[in-house]
Each structure stands twice: as structure tokens, then as C-alpha cells.
Amino acid sequence: MSETEYSGFEIREATHDDYEGVAAIAAQTWDGDDYLTDVYHDWLDGEQRHTLVGTVGDDVAGIAQIVMLSPHEAWGQGLRTAPAHRGKGISEAITYELFDWAREQGAVVSRAMVYSWNQAGLGQSRSTGYEPVTEFRWIRPEPMSGALPASVSCDPDAAWGYWTGSDAAQSLSGLTLSMDESWAVQELTPALLDRAADETSVLTVADGDGTHGFAYRSRTFERETDGGEVETWAEYGVAAWDSLDSARTVVEAIRVDAADCGADRTRVLIPETAGYVSDGAYIRANIGDEPDFVVAADLTADYRRDRPTPRSR
Structure with missing residues (x-):
């Protein structure tokens, strides 16, 4: 299993053995009502997708996944960082590693969805190179x-x-x-x-x-x-x-x-x-009560510019 070492943490491909660590992060997200624990094992078994975790020592400190929706479109989802490890650049590093993988598959764009009320998620998406694209609402x-x-x-x-x-x-x-x-x-x-x-x-x-x-x-x-x-x-x-x-x-x-x-x-x-x-x-x-936002990152751009870079690759 390949690993990339950054200053203070490492990024590697997620495994089924990481479930408890991911569950611990999920328990601290959305007041414990996080879908990740329900889909985690299916995520790892799915095709045309790549899931990474950030680790600090033996602890899972972050996670995210990217999925190929078409030959040129990727979709980012499930980006989470443990509260104790926020501010270390883990989410940015995971995001760019996933961008790398998607670009290798042929993607030229990665999109993601953020709840309109999620200030932290919106700020995090913008800080990693995503730009606002559109918004939608549900009717039921x-x-x-x-x-x-x-x-x-x-x-x-x-x-x-x-x-x-x-x-x-x-x-x-x-x-x-x-x-x-x-x-x-x-x-x-x-x-x-x-x-x-x-x-x-x-x-x-x-x-x-x-x-x-x-x-x-x-x-x-x-x-x-x-x-x-x-x-x-x-x-x-x-x-x-x-x-x-x-x-x-x-x-x-x-x-x-x-x-x-x-x-x-x-x-x-x-x-x-x-x-x-x-x-x-x-x-x-x-x-529905509120809209959802869609953001997109241009994978033909130098998205790592002025971003964290690994010590060794």
C-alpha cells in the first residue's frame, strides 16, 4: 500500500481495517448522524473510485473519496477531518492526492456538493481550489x-x-x-x-x-x-x-x-x-427548506500552487 509522507501526517489508501477510525471521526460530525459509517465498506469495494485517509501516528485523522462519473468528470465526497487534527493541512493534502488520481483517470473537472448552511464545508472547499458553480433545491x-x-x-x-x-x-x-x-x-x-x-x-x-x-x-x-x-x-x-x-x-x-x-x-x-x-x-x-451548492475544481490547472506539498513522493 503506497503512502505519502507530509510534515506531521501521512496519506495512504483506505482499508477496511480503518473502519473504527473513520467511525470515530463520523461520531464527531453532524452530531453523530454521519452517513460514512453506513457506506464505508461499500465505498472501498466500489469501482472507479479512490478513497484516502490521513493518519497521524496510528490514528485516522481524515478521509475523503473521489469517484469517476464519466470519462472526464470526477466527484469528490466524504471529506472529513478529526477535530483534534484540523488546521494541519490534512484535508488539503487528501484532496490534492485525490485530484492526482482523478486526473490520471482522464478527469478534467472534479465537482462536489456542500449544504448551503455548512460554513466550514464551504470554506474548506474554496480553500482547496473548488469554485462555486450552481445551486439547486429539492421538491418532494x-x-x-x-x-x-x-x-x-x-x-x-x-x-x-x-x-x-x-x-x-x-x-x-x-x-x-x-x-x-x-x-x-x-x-x-x-x-x-x-x-x-x-x-x-x-x-x-x-x-x-x-x-x-x-x-x-x-x-x-x-x-x-x-x-x-x-x-x-x-x-x-x-x-x-x-x-x-x-x-x-x-x-x-x-x-x-x-x-x-x-x-x-x-x-x-x-x-x-x-x-x-x-x-x-x-x-x-x-x-425543501434550503438550497444545496455545487462547486467545481479545474483539474487541468496547477491546483497545488501555493498548497502543501509532500516531503517525499
Whole structure:
């Protein structure tokens, strides 16, 4: 296992034996409600991803992972540093080692997501070379059994044509949810919409005047409630529309599609704009309380400039 030594700590690839150390960090994050302990072993077994830990002596002092979402897009996630070891440059060193790995795989950009209220996370992301890109909000309409609206069909080509000229695409910088990685966004492409049409659903709203909006289901997943029950969620990679009427139609189609796939709940990504968020409120689509931010780092740049460098490589 390769290691890189910095002043006061080392960076190496994570192993299953690091679980207890990672769990100790997670216990001090988000008041102990950190997802890392639930996904850690799956993280290490997954493909097209690289997970690193920072160590101080025998202690795990930091962790993060990077995932390849496409041949040129990487996604950074799970960056954590133990409170006792913050301020030593561990998170920066892990981030740049992960950037190196992603660039070797062919990535030219790495993106990440930060809660809008997370001041520490936002500051840390900016300090490691990430720049703000876009923001989005969730709506969570309730599933509803029934028939799809008459104006809704599965037409990925029409959806793509609508997307390329939409204000939603401009606001979101062309980014929507990945179908393979949770809480990750990547560039929406015709191939992704074709895949959704084959594997999940594409809900395209069109009439004699043209296409007016669409949504696609990115994935379904199960989550345990605080009461110990298991709920099925249907997640939609984006919802876009051009009027209140088409907003109602898109959301109604989502509700029907979610019920049809057996979901108990939904979450749907929409642009964080006054128009979209107020539309969601007006049609009672159950909008989330706060937006989430997406940041990106240019991996073609010299991201290590004026940053910590290892003593030996």
C-alpha cells in the first residue's frame, strides 16, 4: 500500500481495517448522524473510485473519496477531518492526492456538493481550489396512483432538445443527478436520457405548441426511518418547465411515475431560482427548506500552487 509522507501526517489508501477510525471521526460530525459509517465498506469495494485517509501516528485523522462519473468528470465526497487534527493541512493534502488520481483517470473537472448552511464545508472547499458553480433545491411531491397526463410521453430526444435551450440548463450549468452515484451531479447528455428511457423513466411534456418540460428518474433507493421502517424513494435527476401549467403537469407525472415504481416518497432536483422555487411553492410540490451548492475544481490547472506539498513522493 503506497503512502505519502507530509510534515506531521501521512496519506495512504483506505482499508477496511480503518473502519473504527473513520467511525470515530463520523461520531464527531453532524452530531453523530454521519452517513460514512453506513457506506464505508461499500465505498472501498466500489469501482472507479479512490478513497484516502490521513493518519497521524496510528490514528485516522481524515478521509475523503473521489469517484469517476464519466470519462472526464470526477466527484469528490466524504471529506472529513478529526477535530483534534484540523488546521494541519490534512484535508488539503487528501484532496490534492485525490485530484492526482482523478486526473490520471482522464478527469478534467472534479465537482462536489456542500449544504448551503455548512460554513466550514464551504470554506474548506474554496480553500482547496473548488469554485462555486450552481445551486439547486429539492421538491418532494407525494406519490399518487393514477394515469399519466395525456400530454406526457417518454421522449428523450424531445427532452434533450428542450433542455439545451432551457433556463433550467443555464441555471444549473448543465448539471443534473447521476444515475450511478448518490448525491452527485454530472453533465446531462443525450446518452444519459436514453439510458433513463431504457432503465427508469423520462417524462416529457409536449403538445401541438412544442415541448414544455420534462423530468427523468435517476434511481430508486431504500432508506430506514427513525422508527425503523424501510421506505422506498424515487429520485428525479431534474425537473424543468416553462410555465405554471407545465410545472403542474411535470409534477403530476412524477407523482404517478413514483407510485407506479412502488415509491413511498420522492425527491426532485430543481434549479434554485426565484421562479422555480416559487412555482414549486405555488403548486404545493413540498419544496425543501434550503438550497444545496455545487462547486467545481479545474483539474487541468496547477491546483497545488501555493498548497502543501509532500516531503517525499
